[in-house]
Amino acid sequence: MFIGGGGSSCRGQIILNPKAVLTIFVSLQAIKTRSEELSREIELLEQKLQEMEKLARGRGLIGFFNFRLGNAGEDIKSKSN
Secondary structure, eight states, X not given: OEEOOSSTTTTTOEEOOHHHHHHHXXXXXXXXXXXXXXXXXXXXXXXXXXXXXXXHHHHOHHHHHHHHHHHXXXXXXXXXX
């Protein structure tokens, strides 16, 4: 890709190499796809956070963490037996 400016027929015009255009297009598509994937991940994380906040409010913050720690301790005990 280059900007013409030499001859009178190319003065001020942009001349694009088809390969460069294709490369730019593919790159933009990849960026768009990744952006959409990240958007979906963010939505999922927001839903999980809302669920955790709901559980924490329902049990009280300390109760929520005690519940999680209690389950983890049971898992450790059952694996050692």
